[in-house]
Amino acid sequence: MSTLTFLGAVGEVTGSRYLLEVDGENGPHRLLLECGLHQGGADADRANEKPFGKLVKELEAVVLSHGHLDHSGLLPRLVREGYRGPIHCTRGTRDLLEIMLQDAAFVMAKDIEWENKWRSRHDRPLVEALYDLDDVEQTLAQCVSHPYGQPVTLPGGVTLVFRDAGHILGSAIVELNVPSGGQEKHLVFSGDLGNPSSVLMKDPEKLYEADLVLMESTYGDRDHRPLEETLEEFAKVLEEAHADGGNVLIPAFAVGRSQEILYHLSVLYHEGRLRQQLVFLDSPMAIRVTELYHRARKALDPEDLKVLNKAASGDPGQYLPVLRMTRTVEESMAINRIHGGAIIIAGAGMCNGGRIVHHFRYNLEKPATRLVIVGFQAGGTIGRQIVDGAERIRVFGHDLAVKAKVHTIGGFSAHAGQSQLIGWAGAFRNRPRFYLVHGEPETQKVLQAALAESEIEAEIPAYGDRIEL
Template structure:
């Protein structure tokens, strides 16, 4: 048996890990879209590194686009197997893939208008809405903590990863030639002090572990400060300067945490009386979906709901669906808060909001999570004076800030906590994925101090025998 890393290999997007058994059976862990890799992004997303026709089974850890976003293209290019994931991930992935297809179609249409004027070759989206719809019949839900046979000699179990609604760590028990291997893939891990969701669960002893490492070199800010920090940015931008606070935010997970935090500020009488716009139909759908799975909430949210039936709603909140309403926000002169996808500011309506507001010093762009260095969000955080958006240059006059405490990824303490149920001496190899090289090197040293002697940092398309 071997495993090849075709994504999230010394980077944090494009999660794809292909397991090939001795009998030829292939199991793909995740099938994610690359995001924020500049000029390389397009090529990375158009070349899998393997033939989709040859993949037998897909196991999906969670719905985020950097883990699920290339499924329609995989199917379009010949994959016909089952896609296994949790029930909430089935529902959420369908929402996200429809949205991803729509965004690609709209962005390509917008870009092609300019390319046509410049007499350049027109480009095509990776996939369209029809391609997304075509893959939905392949999904099969598997509940948490329920062993399920996905192929002869291969048993799958999901445990809660606490990252977003439905997120799971993947555990495979693979028996070949009377030899059994236990392999665990963390997917993306949440925090043990999540604002909304349950903590990651313990899991059986593994022989091999694929562990995400996004924040393997840092500790998050105390979440108690999140409300104070968010309130400070609203006050400084909207109240004192009369500007707009633009928050690029992933529609799933991050946006709901922001809404929950704003709702808490209202409950204690501190939320400024402003208009708060969530400009993303996807965010509204994701929020409604989250409300339909209350059993996934942690005890804190459950207690809040005893006196506040909807912890994601408050005075002044507006969900924007219509494109014309979205465009109207850019003509608005009054101060307001705009929360819009995507989190790295690489796609969707938030790029238009940044484009139209970045040259006004009254405004502020507030990043609330990890950004690939080459993404628009990453370049803004690096302090660049000029950015190009949809091929046009803009001088950065708006202030740029960041809140780390809202991250849905665990820090290195959370990641090590996740591994606490393991005997390091029995783990033959621990593969670090979903992190940048510098972070992995630092985190690898911490893991070795904890007794994990064989830590690998796979490169793109690198193959290992297990």
């Protein structure tokens, strides 16, 4: 009998990893679904440092739903330890991985350099990065990309098909037909399901046949506000910041969220509702991803692109004339001389590093500043501390008072909300087994109860749980 073992993203949102062991004449064929980075504090760091062990030599294939680091960020670590098999993904995911994993390796190297300087001064043992750029290049060389809807044969007679998840560029729902006990079992992994209200992405595909479904539950305890209300709130925050003479800080994920925020700023600009005269995209990775989205626009929602083209009279260069893309450190530092009237979009999205933290030092203690949170903040991150009402935070060895006005605007989420998750789950016929992953424990319990009201039974697995297909 083929089995599935839960090795990550159980009881937490990050660290996605599931081991599929498929019946074979000479022992099981082992396939890894996802290889994500844990995010959020010291516990996450320890989980990331744990070796893969003998699994490295036993694996025959890796399947990846999309390019966000909590789903893909440990791939170079797996490769560094010796994995040389294929990594199956969509073309959009392959293109994003090149940007995201290179950036992750670069940031990691800088962080380790700083850490080891401190350790040297205090006579502590030095530490190594999880992986480096050479590991990333080897990882990219092992990627094999496939279009949506194309069946792919994997070891053990498993058939893989990717479906559009509508979350970010290249994001996929993973369908696996798996031989098990003389039968064929249909396993579906939702990946991260997109929010149909969000712009640029197409709606997630609905599937109807499955024996077992792994479904994300990131926002399983609530629905997002309607997009129109969200945009009105966003516009009001920008107007108030302009009136008070402060800057607007937007910690944004480089993939998906930054591009969506730029879209909405473009529409506001052409409606004459954007008073700020400077918008900075202060993230080299987000800049590269934005350029990739433009090159891959045929994969985006054509109706949303029509809106942009109409607003800018068809000239892509005029989508947002006040936009400045700051690639270098010097350009980023120069922004700190601007004391009001600017919108600064910078990573990291959960405020646990990156350029946004530097902008905190110059803006967070000013009451005129507006801090706009537009994405999920995992437990243990600085962003989560701020959302939970922290009056002070510590960054780069400095204590900062949080005097800026903080606005959490959830309607921009690229994840499906509760009603959308239930609707997606309800499309399946013949009552498959559901397992909730990618969610915090209390959130999962709320979703589990809501699903039960729709006569959909779902289980909440624990780390290390092993189930038969």
